[in-house]
Amino acid sequence: MRKFILLAACSLIVSQLRADPELKGTPNELTQFLTRVPKAAQVTGEGELKVQADRAIITLKITTESKSLQGALRLNQEMRSKLINYLKGQDVPVDRVQASRFSSTPKYGMFSDNAKSYRVENFIKITAQGEKEFQAASGAVDSWPEVQYQGIEVEQDNKEELKRQVIAKACDNANERRKIYEEKFGVRLVPKWFSPGLTGLKSPQQASDKQYDRSYSSSPTGASLPVGGLVEVQETGSSFGELTFTAQVTVEYSVEAK
Incomplete structure (x- = not known):
């Protein structure tokens, strides 16, 4: 019983300590305080x-497919050459066209372990320094179905x-x-x-x-x-x-x- 009374008294003291401070005074005193x-x-x-903008870097992807890996690679190289020649004809310097490495993906039949065909991809980055070069790079997407637009990065010095x-x-x-x-x-x-x-x-x-x-x-x-x-x-x-x-x-x- 004594322990219960002691705990209740401690709880009451703690609740009082945690209570918000009370403001007392006349209305004028409270007004001055506020x-x-x-x-x-x-x-x-x-x-x-x-x-x-100083320049824009456009990323294009060349995708080709063939029954053999060699054939898919050859088609991709031919498409890349067509794209570079097209850009040269649009006055885009070759040194501002960068190609990445080829990547290939075999496609298998449903009930066979042999590859049915091969898909080859190659990413091309074109640095355009004006509206004309930007339009030329964009126009390549409309010229060939093998060329897909991937994105653009704008650079400002x-x-x-x-x-x-x-x-x-x-x-x-x-x-x-x-x-x-x-x-x-x-x-x-x-x-x-x-x-x-x-x-x-x-x-x-x-x-x-x-x-x-x-x-x-x-x-x-x-x-x-x-x-x-x-x-x-x-x-x-x-x-x-x-x-x-x-x-x-x-x-x-x-x-x-x-």
Whole structure:
């Protein structure tokens, strides 16, 4: 019995210790206390920057099939030669066309251990440095059924500098909005919270047989930014010639009276 009473008393003491603090005072005293509680506001700024892409790397796949491995390899080599000659005729330099190693896959019959046919694949990467070369590489997909589009990677030499520029635009936009809020509401906003922003780029590969999409996009994944706040940077493109960088910056301010 004594142990039960002792446990009950301890539980009561612990519950009192964990209780929320109680505010006491007159209405005026409570009003003065609440006015001293820091108030916060978030301001978001956006930035956009459009630039010309330096180059695009288009990946094509050549697929051939024959009853013999030698025949499938020969057909693939012939198709690769046709593709390279086609690109040369479109003024695409040969040194910007790179072929990978051949890969072969045997196909077996349902009730036989012998290969029924052989399928050979070879990947070709074409570096295009202009809209004309980009159209030439894309046109090869429409010229032969053995050629399939696999994806595109866009390269920009000064990408990090462009990201810094678009982030600066977003910060300027946030500052402009901050000034408007201060003027209209008669307060002063002081930056109080920052965290390292995360940004990066990734290019999803979109591939399908006999179909291809010339649009591409990327979004942030991993490099730290030199500014604080919540920062998001995205890169999108609708054609070879133009890339669009966008940034969104969110900064938290403490609200003070002027």
